Amino acid sequence: MIELENVAYSYGGGELLTDMTLKVAPGSFHFLTGPSGSGKTTFLKLCYGALQATAGHVRLFDRDVRGLGRDDVAVLRRKIGVVHQDCQFLDHLPVTENVALPLAVSGQDADPEQANLKELLAWVGLTSRANALPPELSGGERQRAALARAVIMSPDVILADEPTGNIDWEMSQRLLTLLVELNRMGKTIMVATHDLGLIRAAKAQVQTRVLRISNRRLQMAGADL
Amino acid sequence: MSIDLRATARMLKFDEKADRVVPPTGFTARLTLFSAFAMSFLAVFALALSLAAGRVADRWGSELAQSSTLRISAPAGETATQTEAALRVLRTTPGIVDARALTVEEQRALLSPWFGSDLPIDDLPLPQLIDIIETEAGYDAAGLRLRLAAEAPAAVLDDHARWRRPLIDAAARLRLLGWAAILLIATASAAMVTLAANAALAANAQVIAVLRLVGATDTYIASAFVRRFALRALTGAAFGTLLGIVALMLVPAGSDTTGVLTDLSIQGIGWVWVVLIPPLSGLVAFVATRYAAGRVLEDLA
Numbered sequence: 001m002i003e004l005e006n007v008a009y010s011y012g013g014g015e016l017l018t019d020m021t022l023k024v025a026p027g028s029f030h031f032l033t034g035p036s037g038s039g040k041t042t043f044l045k046l047c048y049g050a051l052q053a054t055a056g057h058v059r060l061f062d063r064d065v066r067g068l069g070r071d072d073v074a075v076l077r078r079k080i081g082v083v084h085q086d087c088q089f090l091d092h093l094p095v096t097e098n099v100a101l102p103l104a105v106s107g108q109d110a111d112p113e114q115a116n117l118k119e120l121l122a123w124v125g126l127t128s129r130a131n132a133l134p135p136e137l138s139g140g141e142r143q144r145a146a147l148a149r150a151v152i153m154s155p156d157v158i159l160a161d162e163p164t165g166n167i168d169w170e171m172s173q174r175l176l177t178l179l180v181e182l183n184r185m186g187k188t189i190m191v192a193t194h195d196l197g198l199i200r201a202a203k204a205q206v207q208t209r210v211l212r213i214s215n216r217r218l219q220m221a222g223a224d225l
Numbered sequence: 226m227s228i229d230l231r232a233t234a235r236m237l238k239f240d241e242k243a244d245r246v247v248p249p250t251g252f253t254a255r256l257t258l259f260s261a262f263a264m265s266f267l268a269v270f271a272l273a274l275s276l277a278a279g280r281v282a283d284r285w286g287s288e289l290a291q292s293s294t295l296r297i298s299a300p301a302g303e304t305a306t307q308t309e310a311a312l313r314v315l316r317t318t319p320g321i322v323d324a325r326a327l328t329v330e331e332q333r334a335l336l337s338p339w340f341g342s343d344l345p346i347d348d349l350p351l352p353q354l355i356d357i358i359e360t361e362a363g364y365d366a367a368g369l370r371l372r373l374a375a376e377a378p379a380a381v382l383d384d385h386a387r388w389r390r391p392l393i394d395a396a397a398r399l400r401l402l403g404w405a406a407i408l409l410i411a412t413a414s415a416a417m418v419t420l421a422a423n424a425a426l427a428a429n430a431q432v433i434a435v436l437r438l439v440g441a442t443d444t445y446i447a448s449a450f451v452r453r454f455a456l457r458a459l460t461g462a463a464f465g466t467l468l469g470i471v472a473l474m475l476v477p478a479g480s481d482t483t484g485v486l487t488d489l490s491i492q493g494i495g496w497v498w499v500v501l502i503p504p505l506s507g508l509v510a511f512v513a514t515r516y517a518a519g520r521v522l523e524d525l526a
Contacts, residue, residue: 050437050438070442070443070522070526071442071443071444074437074440074441074442074443075440075442077437077438077439077440078439078440082438084438088431088434088435088438089435090246090248090432090435091248092248092249093245093246097245101246101435101436101439102439102440104246105246105436105439105440105441105442105445106440149439153440
């Protein structure tokens, strides 16, 4: 599914990540922790092909990203749903069209009236906000809209980068519930976070694997998590 | 960005949903529309100038290239004799199809634009004119002058070359200038559209990031921008061309024999070029935006 083999990433003459090896099994739930600036976002970007490793190999669905063109990587990325902390949206389009964007870019039916889209908005609790513009949404609503957009293509993998960074505890629990639900549906989840409370709450509900980036390397987290 | 015909065809295909992903950008929209409008307006004039210059060059060339004039300026009693001698020489000169002495009425007609039609031509010591029609290859002017000097010393040969060549050269150069102006206009249009597209793409870096995040290919992203700019250029150019045609119609018309300025009109096959201005403008915008999009997407990767 996602496989990293001795991956390193350098930028501006310095090595940010080094010798990273990981095989993400289908249906697993991973947390990625580490201090701010440790390279969690960079690691996730390597996992969905937004960045190219400067050494080693990244394989997405058994295809080495290094040998692929940008358009090929874009097509592969449709199998991976991504949720960012800052939830990037097209601010001039309403929530429904933003959520349906992955369908539109892949040439599928992106009609805002279609049943799947309505069900998805109901699932994340945004039915009443369907026609709102992204700047009109609260932090929690933006995160849920981003999650809806991430799963609309029914991807095999969902990567979330600090999804609870800008929302309160109650809202982060609601988001975690949705992620756990997706994992129970067989989706592979990887969440980068420094919110230890979120990790503990998840461990109480599903089997998780916690990884930590420390000194530019990927490690298994200790038993305290 | 390398040329990919399938990607180019996809870019040209209308896709309302794809076009909506690019937010409306007022400044670049107005800039592209206006520059396409202004450039097409100017292109119509440059084209009209070039076509008119071409017509004048062709007309002067064909009218003057195969004719010469011989002037007999002899004392009154010798004019007839020298005219006969000159005609004999001319009729036996290779390269001359016909030589004919102008009648009094014809000479009066030539002078009437300057002196009026009631000119008492019989009282004036006018030279006798002989009209010479040449073959395509022409004659040996230097050899003919030598023979005339011997047999009709009062004859002066004017083969029109002295003043014909500069006129034709000037008209041809004017035609070339017209086409050069059109080329410059197209280049300036491309530069302006490239700048506007660069500005729009740079201003929409966030939009591009979102589209990439959800799996949009570079072709899809570029298409949304390329179609928008090509359509704007096409619209602006259509209005500019239309206004250019109207303005040309307001230029006072002269007779067919007058020069470039009074013959600044579009005729016959020239209309094909005029009709091509808007689609060519759209094509220039398409290529320029595609180039700009390719570069910006590469930079943002």
